[in-house]
Amino acid sequence: MAEVNNRIRFDTLADLGKVMTCESAGTLTLRCPVCDCAQTHVQAASTRKGNDHGEAIAAYPGTEQRGTTPYRRSALCVLVEGETCGHQFEIVFQQHKGDTLVQMEILGQRDPHREPGVRG
Numbered sequence: 394m395a396e397v398n399n400r401i402r403f404d405t406l407a408d409l410g411k412v413m414t415c416e417s418a419g420t421l422t423l424r425c426p427v428c429d430c431a432q433t434h435v436q437a438a439s440t441r442k443g444n445d446h447g448e449a450i451a452a453y454p455g456t457e458q459r460g461t462t463p464y465r466r467s468a469l470c471v472l473v474e475g476e477t478c479g480h481q482f483e484i485v486f487q488q489h490k491g492d493t494l495v496q497m498e499i500l501g502q503r504d505p506h507r508e509p510g511v512r513g
């Protein structure tokens with residue numbers, strides 16, 4: 394696993410074990426890809442619009458469009474924040490030629506004046 398231009402690159406399935414662990418039977422737990430913090434909070438979901446007018450949708454139901462993707466179809470993005478570390482990252486579900494690509498992008502860190510786990 395490596396970070397390239399703020400995007401986590403997964404080279405093997407073993408890399409997945411660095412951001413997802415099995416804390417209890419049958420359930421995976423998402424970890425912060427920056428510092429390995431196990432407590433994370435979903436903050437928001439949004440859509441990046443694809444560039445094909447026939448295939449891309451402006452926004453997945455229940456989300457707002459925030460940006461675009463270079464792919465033909467739109468992407469669903471889930472913003473997550475580490476509880477104590479404040480690292481912010483997005484999990485991006487990108488449709489591409491029948492596949493759903495799952496990517497992680499590191500965005501930065503929470504405003505230090507905002508309480509952990511509270512959207513701002």
Ligand SMILES: [Zn+2]
Binds near residue numbers: 426427428430
């Ligand atoms: Zn972190």
